[in-house]
Amino acid sequence: MPRFLRAVLRYPVILVTIAVLVAVLILDATGAETTARWTSTVYVSAIIAWTLVGMVRDVLRGHVGLDVLAVVAMVATLAVGEYVASLIIVLMLTGGEALEDYAGRRARRELTNLLDRSPQIAHVIVHPSDNTSEEVQDASADDVRVGDVLLVRPSEIVPVDGVLLTDSGSFDESSITGESLPVTRRAGDEVLSGAINGSRAVRIRAVRRSTDSQYQQIVALVRDAQDSRAPVVRLADRFAIPFTAVSLVIAGAAWGLSGDPTRFAEVLVLATPCPLLIAAPVAFLGGLSRAAKAGVIVKGGAVIEQLARIRTAAFDKTGTLTEGRPDLVEVRPAAGFDADRVLMLAASAEQYSSHVLADGIRRAAIDRGLTIERAERASEAATNGVTATIDGHTVVVGKPAYVRSLAPDAERTPLAPGQAAAYVAIDGRYAGALVLADDPRPESPAVVSWLRAHGVERVAMLTGDAAPTAETIAAAVGIDEVHAELLPAEKVHLAAQLRPRPVLMVGDGVNDAPVLAAADVGIAMGAKGATAAGDAAAAVVLQDSLARVADAVAIGRHTLRVAYAAIWIGIALSIGLMLVATTGAIPAVAGALVQELVDLATILYALRALAGPVADLDAHEKTDARAAARTTSTADGPASA
Numbered sequence: 114m115p116r117f118l119r120a121v122l123r124y125p126v127i128l129v130t131i132a133v134l135v136a137v138l139i140l141d142a143t144g145a146e147t148t149a150r151w152t153s154t155v156y157v158s159a160i161i162a163w164t165l166v167g168m169v170r171d172v173l174r175g176h177v178g179l180d181v182l183a184v185v186a187m188v189a190t191l192a193v194g195e196y197v198a199s200l201i202i203v204l205m206l207t208g209g210e211a212l213e214d215y216a217g218r219r220a221r222r223e224l225t226n227l228l229d230r231s232p233q234i235a236h237v238i239v240h241p242s243d244n245t246s247e248e249v250q251d252a253s254a255d256d257v258r259v260g261d262v263l264l265v266r267p268s269e270i271v272p273v274d275g276v277l278l279t280d281s282g283s284f285d286e287s288s289i290t291g292e293s294l295p296v297t298r299r300a301g302d303e304v305l306s307g308a309i310n311g312s313r314a315v316r317i318r319a320v321r322r323s324t325d326s327q328y329q330q331i332v333a334l335v336r337d338a339q340d341s342r343a344p345v346v347r348l349a350d351r352f353a354i355p356f357t358a359v360s361l362v363i364a365g366a367a368w369g370l371s372g373d374p375t376r377f378a379e380v381l382v383l384a385t386p387c388p389l390l391i392a393a394p395v396a397f398l399g400g401l402s403r404a405a406k407a408g409v410i411v412k413g414g415a416v417i418e419q420l421a422r423i424r425t426a427a428f429d430k431t432g433t434l435t436e437g438r439p440d441l442v443e444v445r446p447a448a449g450f451d452a453d454r455v456l457m458l459a460a461s462a463e464q465y466s467s468h469v470l471a472d473g474i475r476r477a478a479i480d481r482g483l484t485i486e487r488a489e490r491a492s493e494a495a496t497n498g499v500t501a502t503i504d505g506h507t508v509v510v511g512k513p514a515y516v517r518s519l520a521p522d523a524e525r526t527p528l529a530p531g532q533a534a535a536y537v538a539i540d541g542r543y544a545g546a547l548v549l550a551d552d553p554r555p556e557s558p559a560v561v562s563w564l565r566a567h568g569v570e571r572v573a574m575l576t577g578d579a580a581p582t583a584e585t586i587a588a589a590v591g592i593d594e595v596h597a598e599l600l601p602a603e604k605v606h607l608a609a610q611l612r613p614r615p616v617l618m619v620g621d622g623v624n625d626a627p628v629l630a631a632a633d634v635g636i637a638m639g640a641k642g643a644t645a646a647g648d649a650a651a652a653v654v655l656q657d658s659l660a661r662v663a664d665a666v667a668i669g670r671h672t673l674r675v676a677y678a679a680i681w682i683g684i685a686l687s688i689g690l691m692l693v694a695t696t697g698a699i700p701a702v703a704g705a706l707v708q709e710l711v712d713l714a715t716i717l718y719a720l721r722a723l724a725g726p727v728a729d730l731d732a733h734e735k736t737d738a739r740a741a742a743r744t745t746s747t748a749d750g751p752a753s754a
Contacts, residue, residue, distance in 0.1 A: 275317030399722030400672030420669030
């Protein structure tokens with residue numbers, strides 16, 4: 114009962130309208146028709162005035178909507194004495210708001226689930242190294258500092274990103290990555306905030322504050338998505354003037370041909386614009402929720418609409434089309450330098466770099482048992498390289514041009530297809546090159562092929578890597594347009610020139626943030642915590658899979674189809690019923706009630722966006738394989754008996 118009361122009190126206008134309608138019906142039944150008429154007229158007139166004020170405000174903001182039809186319908190029904198019908202129109206309009214709210218909550222479920230599960234409390238271990246005085250104090254997750262040791266009890270939510278101190282633990286990360294099965298982490302592995310701990314208590318050391326942690330970044334993206342103004346308002350407005358004009362023409366014709374002004378009111382009660390105002394927004398909310406369930410946070414309905422219309426797609430290479438975990442293949446020291454010494458100093462410098470090659474260099478040094486030293490000073494030139502002072506030596510690691518500017522004797526090293534190199538200079542002398550290889554993601558060819566098969570006319574690679582490496586990866590995944598060795602500003606310039614529009618750009622790193630922000634739709638591969646890219650992008654993939662990009666496009670197209678279909682269903686039903694009403698076959702009261710059924714039908718249809726299909730890459734690959742087999746068979750000719 115409390116829930117029912119809260120629902121009723123949330124919409125007081127509906128409650129008052131129902132009370133007035135019941136009172137009018139009682140008065141009508143007891144013979145007090147004049148009182149009933151005046152009661153209806155006063156109340157409906159107040160609603161008309163309130164609606165007109167809202168219309169004027171909208172017009173001053175440059176927005177012309179569909180409320181004019183509702184106002185005309187209410188005025189017409191009052192003018193011809195159909196005061197019960199006028200009350201039903203008011204109930205329909207106010208009830209439409211409640212229906213939209215309910216459907217919107219249903220459509221937002223996946224998004225609000227993320228917000229509701231946001232970690233709030235952390236158990237901080239005091240004096241964790243002293244077992245005799247160790248105690249646990251509860252604190253707000255926002256108050257946790259980097260380095261604090263936390264206790265996470267069974268089935269609790271991890272409050273901040275941390276490193277696991279316990280020997281092992283099992284975590285449910287489905288709300289973050291979409292992975293349905295629990296994952297096992299070992300001591301030293303990173304545990305993401307928002308993950309649910311398994312059946313044993315574990316300890317973690319905080320590596321980020323709450324506001325910087327993965328889950329809070331996702332929550333911020335969700336809030337952006339919920340607060341954004343969906344394009345469905347504009348979508349409905351595209352139909353507002355034509356629909357209003359057609360409705361008034363039909364109503365006027367009915368009045369003119371019949372000579373009965375009541376016929377004008379009977380037609381207009383069936384022309385109320387609820388299907389346009391409600392069903393399309395519900396469809397876009399459903400699309401946002403469906404994308405979140407698929408592992409993609411989309412920042413608003415405008416992005417959903419743009420995703421549906423994508424005609425050009427551009428991809429970064431490293432970490433986007435490739436795995437993003439390059440492994441060291443070879444150390445090529447220059448004359449006079451030791452390979453392990455070069456690798457150790459390079460790894461020590463690269464611990465201060467955010468470039469994807471840096472992680473591979475650090476891993477290789479650790480695997481070889483080398484000690485990574487702390488730097489006295491370190492600075493990074495974004496996308497070019499890092500300079501650090503280590504044990505009294507100035508170490509530079511980065512692109513050949515950057516290293517050559519500080520060590521003129523630096524020279525390019527030959528690379529096999531698919532390889533990349535980080536060049537090293539020590540104390541102004543070229544010290545050698547570290548050769549790494551990064552394989553394409555297994556799903557990359559299927560994603561590129563799927564996009565081409567579903568209306569994307571142009572696919573390109575925009576990367577800062579060397580041309581030979583970029584071209585090898587592009588050939589492996591099916592991309593024939595490659596722009597290599599680009600600086601961030603050059604990527605932005607090229608993205609602006611790409612045609613046809615809209616342009617989708619997919620990237621993962623800090624250096625991709627400018628081009629992601631500049632593209633019509635920027636998608637960040639955010640599973641590895643690329644904060645700058647995620648902030649700049651219009652959508653963020655939470656799973657470490659490029660397949661989610663194809664899913665986002667598929668969901669966007671399905672959502673737009675559902676939104677348009679909902680609008681056209683509402684328009685078609687309304688116009689059909691209006692034409693019937695011109696004959697006088699539908700009284701005003703019955704017409705107002707029938708229009709409620711039209712609203713319900715369009716809203717139920719709009720909720721189909723919640724079940725939008727994702728891209729079936731496996732089926733697409735099989736179709737491509739069959740097509741290739743048929744082509745080969747045709748080229749070879751029929752087999753002889």
